[in-house]
Amino acid sequence: MGHHGPTPEGFRRIPTWEVAKQPAERPKKPATPKTATKKTLHELGIVEVPDEHKVQAALERLHEQIKQRRSYMLAMESCVKCGLCQENCHTFLGTRDPDDSPVGRADLIRKVWKRYFTVQGRLFGKLVGAEDLTLETIQKWLAYFYHCTECRRCGHVCPFGIDTCEITMLGRQVLYWLGVVPALHADSCAAIHRLGNNMALTKSGAVDTLEFLSDEIEEERGFRVEFPVDKPDSDIVYVPSSADFMLNPDTLKGAALFFEYIGANWTITSRMIEAGNFGYLVDQYRTQRELVTRLLESAKQLGAKKIVWGECGHGWRAAKQYARTMADVNGIWHIPIVHIHDEIASYIVTNQLELDPSRITRPVTLHDPCNYARACGHVENMRIIIRKCVSEFREMYPNGERNFCCGGGSGVLFDDPEMYPMRIRFSQKKAEQIRETGVPDGPDGGILCAPCSICKAQFYPMVEEHELNVEVKGLLDLVGKALVFRGKETSGGKKW
Amino acid sequence: MPFIEVAGQQIEVDEDGFIQDPSKWTPEVAAFLAKGEGVDNLTDDHWKVVNYLKDYYEKHGIAPMIRKLCKDTGFTLKQIYELFPTGPAKGACKIAGLPKPTGCV
Numbered sequence: 001m002g003h004h005g006p007t008p009e010g011f012r013r014i015p016t017w018e019v020a021k022q023p024a025e026r027p028k029k030p031a032t033p034k035t036a037t038k039k040t041l042h043e044l045g046i047v048e049v050p051d052e053h054k055v056q057a058a059l060e061r062l063h064e065q066i067k068q069r070r071s072y073m074l075a076m077e078s079c080v081k082c083g084l085c086q087e088n089c090h091t092f093l094g095t096r097d098p099d100d101s102p103v104g105r106a107d108l109i110r111k112v113w114k115r116y117f118t119v120q121g122r123l124f125g126k127l128v129g130a131e132d133l134t135l136e137t138i139q140k141w142l143a144y145f146y147h148c149t150e151c152r153r154c155g156h157v158c159p160f161g162i163d164t165c166e167i168t169m170l171g172r173q174v175l176y177w178l179g180v181v182p183a184l185h186a187d188s189c190a191a192i193h194r195l196g197n198n199m200a201l202t203k204s205g206a207v208d209t210l211e212f213l214s215d216e217i218e219e220e221r222g223f224r225v226e227f228p229v230d231k232p233d234s235d236i237v238y239v240p241s242s243a244d245f246m247l248n249p250d251t252l253k254g255a256a257l258f259f260e261y262i263g264a265n266w267t268i269t270s271r272m273i274e275a276g277n278f279g280y281l282v283d284q285y286r287t288q289r290e291l292v293t294r295l296l297e298s299a300k301q302l303g304a305k306k307i308v309w310g311e312c313g314h315g316w317r318a319a320k321q322y323a324r325t326m327a328d329v330n331g332i333w334h335i336p337i338v339h340i341h342d343e344i345a346s347y348i349v350t351n352q353l354e355l356d357p358s359r360i361t362r363p364v365t366l367h368d369p370c371n372y373a374r375a376c377g378h379v380e381n382m383r384i385i386i387r388k389c390v391s392e393f394r395e396m397y398p399n400g401e402r403n404f405c406c407g408g409g410s411g412v413l414f415d416d417p418e419m420y421p422m423r424i425r426f427s428q429k430k431a432e433q434i435r436e437t438g439v440p441d442g443p444d445g446g447i448l449c450a451p452c453s454i455c456k457a458q459f460y461p462m463v464e465e466h467e468l469n470v471e472v473k474g475l476l477d478l479v480g481k482a483l484v485f486r487g488k489e490t491s492g493g494k495k496w
Numbered sequence: 497m498p499f500i501e502v503a504g505q506q507i508e509v510d511e512d513g514f515i516q517d518p519s520k521w522t523p524e525v526a527a528f529l530a531k532g533e534g535v536d537n538l539t540d541d542h543w544k545v546v547n548y549l550k551d552y553y554e555k556h557g558i559a560p561m562i563r564k565l566c567k568d569t570g571f572t573l574k575q576i577y578e579l580f581p582t583g584p585a586k587g588a589c590k591i592a593g594l595p596k597p598t599g600c601v
Binding site: 209 | 512555556558559560561562564567585586595597599600
């Protein structure tokens with residue numbers, strides 16, 4: 001799948017001289033997210049390990065985890081410090097802090113691994129790059145493993161195939177067991193265990209929101225589309241993206257309009273009401289499993305033949321790649337799990353949808369969410385859809401598997417005074433990319449299509465911070481707008 | 497957990513200043529929290545938004561969709577930001593005694 005930039009070098013399009021423009025420098029104290037309160041940790045069933053035991057506990061967890069997986073061992077043993085990952089990491093490009101790069105972050109664990117679990121490290125210590133684990137290092141883990149947005153661009157370029165994000169995920173998991181978790185992630189996980197979803201949505205709130213959206217469609221298009229919830233004997237269980245219920249109404253409407261168009265027998269389930277899975281981001285054991293189990297159970301209860309996933313990047317990876325092996329249910333895992341983009345693309349290539357691109361006249365560019373592009377193979381299908389829905393589509397470069405992260409990936413959506421400015425720096429490279437498309441330059445600006453709730457939540461403030469004149473929308477928003485309901489609709493609504 | 501003191505009453509808040517027990521909310525508490533959100537004086541327009549959020553939360557246990565908030569109160573998003581400089585979710589909701597939003601927002 002190639003969507004190569006105007007320069008054939010692809011990744012090397014970010015020249016090293018650009019990285020070298022500013023000297024790399026370590027800050028005295030890296031920006032660190034606020035951690036969870038005792039009360040929230042208690043809800044999660046974890047107690048913070050006291051400081052005097054933290055180092056020992058961390059070493060035990062590290063040893064047990066790394067021994068279990070060859071990929072960790074590969075990452076520990078194979079890095080030759082070639083630096084390719086560094087120049088390909090948006091956080092390093094934005095901060096110039098060597099610890100804020102894939103190899104820098106992995107080394108925070110690698111040095112410890114060497115010191116305690118290799119012969120040369122035990123014998124020669126610092127001479128071979130081994131380092132004692134201290135409370136200060138654990139504090140650095142908290143900062144730097146939550147600066148990583150788990151975008152896996154580094155893993156994509158590493159000549160040894162080291163997926164450095166797997167290492168920062170490992171670090172986050174060990175921190176979780178130590179009881180050191182950012183408040184945002186811990187609160188979201190607590191909401192999962194309390195109410196079954198990251199956003200603390202209630203069924204009554206969701207139903208009220210969905211009725212509001214039905215009214216909106218009726219006002220705009222002249223016909224009503226219902227959003228069924230917990231409808232028994234549904235063929236399709238649809239799992240909308242989390243913030244669709246709060247911030248992204250047009251994304252949810254787009255999904256409903258598509259289901260209406262194809263005459264689907266579908267429902268949303270209140271047991272698995274949104275697609276996010278913060279467990280995947282901090283606790284890949286108990287919390288992630290809780291949600292993938294809920295997903296399969298609820299699909300079974302409603303008699304679904306298929307689970308269709310909404311516009312959520314990390315949640316899609318958590319479900320697509322882990323639900324079958326991780327869910328705590330036997331015998332019902334034959335229900336296929338597909339993404340709504342793939343469904344829509346299959347209807348488009350078989351000419352079953354009438355789409356009118358003249359309803360979207362402003363130029364549109366597409367941000368490839370990292371989990372779609374580098375983990376789930378969505379690059380082609382997103383383009384099959386967008387080209388049919390809009391009048392003018394402009395690629396940003398690099399794109400597809402080579403995209404840069406929005407800067408908020410893996411829930412790095414911290415809004416405290418210490419971390420918020422970091423988000424602006426993390427999105428600097430992305431802002432440059434968007435600016436280069438010229439999409440924001442039109443008289444009415446343009447549209448930035450970012451089909452993932454975390455990307456959208458990052459972009460809403462970031463396009464303001466970087467002064468980009470673009471409206472942030474999802475891909476389903478564009479589909480809903482462009483779908484032509486002959487004989488049914490009185491209007492296509494306002495032009496975008 | 498930190499506390500705030502309003503009219504002689506100690507009220508527990510989280511580290512971002514969101515009150516922990518919605519039943520402890522009073523108009524005085526709202527006025528106190530508003531100061532921290534850059535709103536020195538709660539006008540009728542502010543109260544319209546705050547009361548709407550509070551009623552919605554009491555009914556549904558969650559904050560409303562932002563677009564619904566705008567439609568039902570008659571304010572544009574821009575006007576909401578003018579009223580509550582820290583925004584609808586983290587500013588207006590806090591003043592109305594709702595918990596801090598979680599997840600991808």
